[in-house]
Amino acid sequence: MRCIRTAILVFCVLFTTNLFSQTDEEIFKNIYKSSLTNGKSYDWLNYLSNQIGSRLSGSLGAERAVAFTKQELEKLGLDNVWLQPVMVPKWVRGAKEYAYIKSAKGTTTVNICALGGSVATPPLGLKSAVVEVHDFQELKALGKEKVEGKIVFYNRPMQPDVIQTFEAYGGCVNQRYEGALQAAKYGAVGVIVRSMNLRLDDLPHTGSMTYENLPVDKRIPSAAISTNDAELLSTMLKLDPSIEFFFRQNCKQLKDVLSYNVIGEITGNEFPNEYMIVGGHLDSWDLGDGSHDxxxxxxxxxxxxxxxxxxxxxxxxxxxxxxFMNEENGLRGGNKYAEEAKQKGENHVFALESDAGGFTPRGFSFDCTDAAFNQVLSWQHLFKPYLIHFFEKGGSGADVGPLKTNTNVLAGLRPDSQRYFDHHHASNDTFDAVNKRELELGAATMTALVYLFDKYGVNTMVNRLKN
Incomplete structure (x- = not known):
């Protein structure tokens, strides 16, 4: 028995010594090899997408996802796994939406979906004349006289010549988020918004919208229309401005319900009170199964x-x-985590979020000081063999954003985004759209960055400059 204990001790010493003697390049190779040959991410996603499905905040799917991920984290033998309670909104879509365009030649059915948070139409639907605008300035120029009693059709597409697709998305998403709020000021009875999608297809894309403090009786229904049907509606309006649009949706906002952030932790062996987090949001929209988003x-x-x-x-x-729970229609989970971290005086030195899809990783964006970013750039050569070249200062992620301080580093994984908005918030955001190898490369890339920040800290360059 003594010989066995001695052998085990010798093995542990040799294993630890070998690990510490490895170069960063060798650690990177181990990370990528393990992810690509023995990864768990694809299997987890398969279950999350195909056995649970959509996970809109407050839904049964979200509840099952909490239970599943907590169980899987417990299997990993982490030092601690727990649930953090958070109250979240519960919005339900109801029966499938229906819409058509009515002209002198008859009716043409089109593809729509209610925007998240919208009110319903009257039970028998809503039909009215349509006015097309591209922005809020055009809406204001039309004024109440030309808008009152009509349906406002926002038809500003994502700009196709913008290479960074999230920038193109940011250039038109305000019409989805604030469209109903702005149109209601001029007496509109409903809103139809062109889907946030770079390609032409028949899939409407949902997403969050707001009424802010608009009185309940002033709130008007808001829906997204597919890009193909937006093109059709625009063309028909040019030919005949007197056409009418009909749509019916049955969505409803219910009372807030209890849900959870799911958290797992490996305790640090030198600086246990310095926290590094990595995360994504557990909730999804309800049209697909939320595999990419x-x-x-x-x-x-x-x-x-x-x-x-x-x-x-x-x-x-x-x-x-x-x-995190409830990124899509409230950000309650991210805000709750940051609130409790502040109350406990926890020092979050680094936070990394993945919320841009499971496509091939290209690099990271960083929200940090110039000194910290220079430190990151000194690691760029380690990622180059894996074709990870994109490092820039910029945003990080919606859920980790509330953790921002003057000294910490927030980061966001940046996969190739050219096809992301083909699936974003639509019914084709499904498991079959995710490539196993691309997903695993992303997991490895995140692990590699976490390893570097843990090994060298986030203030290495700052201290070097001071000295």
Whole structure:
């Protein structure tokens, strides 16, 4: 028995010594090899997407996703796994929406979906003349005289010549989010919004919208229309401005319900009170199964902690995976996590979010000081063999954003985004649209960045400049 104990001790010493003697390049190779040959992210996503499905806040799917991910994190043998309670909105879509365009030649059915948070139409639907605008300035120019009693059709497309597709999305998403609020000021009875999608297809894309403090009796129904049908509606209006649009939707906003952020932690062995987090949002919209948005980010974040344990890396700092609830229509989970972290005086030195789909990773964006960013750039050569070249200062992620301080580093994984908005918030955001290898490369890339920040800290360059 003594010989066995001695042998085990010798093995542990040799294993630890070998791990510490490895170069960063060698650690990277181990991370990518483990993810690509023995990864769990794709299997997790398969279950999350195909066995649970859509996970809109407050839904049964969201509840089952909380239970599943907590169970899987517990299987990893982390130091701690727990649920963080958070109250979330509960909006339900109801029966499938229906719409058509009525002209002198008859009716043409079109594809729409209610926007998240919208009120319903009257039970028998809503039919009215249509006015087309491209922005709020055009709406204001038309004024109440030309808008009152009509349906406002927002038809500003995503700009196709903008290479960074999230920039193109940002250039037109305000019409979806604020469209009903602005149109209601001029007496409109409903809103139809062109889907946020770069390609022409028949799929309407949902997403959140707001009424802010608009009185309930002044709120008007708002729906997205597919890009093909937006083109059709625009063409028909040019030919005959007197055409009418009919739509019916049955959505409803219910009382807030209790849900949870799911959190797992590996406690740091040198600086346990310095926290690094990696995460994605567990909720999704209800039209597809949320595989890209944000099932991919959820399973990649879980995989980071699994890979660290599999490779045998004992982090200096405490590393948490946080699966946030309610990013899509409220950001309650991200705000709750940051609120409790502040109350407890927790020092979050680094936070990484994956919420841009499961496509091939290209790099990261960083919200940090110039000194910290220079430190990141000094690591760029380590990622180059894996074709990860995109490093820029900019945004991070909606859920980690509330953790921002003057000294910490927030980051966002940036996959190739050219096809992301083909699926974003639509019924084709499904498991079959995710490539296994691309998903696993993203998980490995996140793990590699977490490893570097844990090993070297976030203020290495700052301290170097001071000295």
């Amino acid at each position: 944000d099932g991919a980010g959820v399973v990649q974040s879980m995989e980071v902690l699994r890979l660290l344990k599999e490779i045998g890396i004992k982090p200096k700092r405490s590393i948490r995976v946080v699966l």
